[in-house]
Amino acid sequence: MPWFKRVEKGISTPTEEKKETPDGLWYKCPTCKAVTSMAEHRKNMNTCVKCNYHDRIGSKEYFAILFDDNAFTELDANMTSGDPLNFVDTKPYPNRVVATEKATGLKDAVRTGYGNLNGLPITIACMDFAYIGGSMGSVVGEKIARAIDHARKTRTPFLMISKSGGARMMEAGFSLMQMAKTSAKLALLSEEKLPYISLLTDPTTGGVTASFAMLGDFNIAEPGALIGFAGPRVIKETIGKDLPKGFQSAEFVLEHGFLDFIVDRKELKNRLSDLLSMLESKDAVADSKTARAAKLS
Numbered sequence: 001m002p003w004f005k006r007v008e009k010g011i012s013t014p015t016e017e018k019k020e021t022p023d024g025l026w027y028k029c030p031t032c033k034a035v036t037s038m039a040e041h042r043k044n045m046n047t048c049v050k051c052n053y054h055d056r057i058g059s060k061e062y063f064a065i066l067f068d069d070n071a072f073t074e075l076d077a078n079m080t081s082g083d084p085l086n087f088v089d090t091k092p093y094p095n096r097v098v099a100t101e102k103a104t105g106l107k108d109a110v111r112t113g114y115g116n117l118n119g120l121p122i123t124i125a126c127m128d129f130a131y132i133g134g135s136m137g138s139v140v141g142e143k144i145a146r147a148i149d150h151a152r153k154t155r156t157p158f159l160m161i162s163k164s165g166g167a168r169m170m171e172a173g174f175s176l177m178q179m180a181k182t183s184a185k186l187a188l189l190s191e192e193k194l195p196y197i198s199l200l201t202d203p204t205t206g207g208v209t210a211s212f213a214m215l216g217d218f219n220i221a222e223p224g225a226l227i228g229f230a231g232p233r234v235i236k237e238t239i240g241k242d243l244p245k246g247f248q249s250a251e252f253v254l255e256h257g258f259l260d261f262i263v264d265r266k267e268l269k270n271r272l273s274d275l276l277s278m279l280e281s282k283d284a285v286a287d288s289k290t291a292r293a294a295k296l297s
């Protein structure tokens with residue numbers, strides 16, 4: 001009997017017979033490494049049950065969270081990008097558009113729609129990071145502009161959910177024009193005294209931060225979201241100094257006066273409807289005051 005010799009091999013299961021956990025059954029938090037079931041994670045609105053890390057989600061998830069019974073009418077669902085500059089990087093831009101649409105099921109980096117939020121009619125535009133880094137090209141700008149027009153036409157509040165790496169390189173100058181266009185439309189919305197709430201989610205950077213994302217009557221953000229214009233590396237190299245801890249996190253940006261408040265995704269819907277009802281009643285008070293003043297004069 002061989003006491004000190006291993007006769008049988010330790011593990012002899014061939015690869016094809018190994019039992020794997022099916023992909024997408026478990027979620028591991030990238031911050032605290034806690035593991036939960038995907039179902040639990042989804043039920044928790046894609047936030048970590050242990051450390052409350054807010055996982056990135058897209059328009060599909062935000063619409064499901066915010067619109068009552070996930071019922072909404074999508075605007076300009078089929079608008080797609082042209083290739084005004086015949087742009088080629090590692091591949092031609094039209095090929096990238098087709099490949100991205102196939103991989104994500106999205107037509108561009110923003111979806112817009114209207115419906116009810118806790119019974120209050122609202123128009124929402126929500127960006128998708130999965131589509132070329134949530135970059136802002138002419139379709140993104142145009143859809144946002146049209147969503148604002150819809151809010152003006154129906155006299156409903158407008159909510160913008162930003163999540164973007166900035167302007168879309170492949171449309172160069174055309175992308176930058178969207179900053180002016182969306183800002184001008186928001187000015188009209190403001191003139192018509194309709195509320196605009198801007199929710200900044202992880203990450204909100206570049207031309208998006210430099211235009212519509214920071215123009216809200218209320219600028220709010222999700223916890224831990226990266227919010228900035230240029231990236232930390234570029235800034236560090238430019239100023240030649242180390243950056244403070246937590247630089248460009250939502251908490252840092254709030255502390256420096258650029259945000260009104262940070263909202264947990266699980267409380268988002270109710271916080272929004274509270275805020276909107278408050279603005280509505282304030283508006284009603286203002287209206288009755290104007291009416292009373294008119295009567296007195």
Ligand SMILES: [Zn+2]
Pocket residue numbers: 029030031032033034048049050051052053
């Ligand atoms: Zn965690």
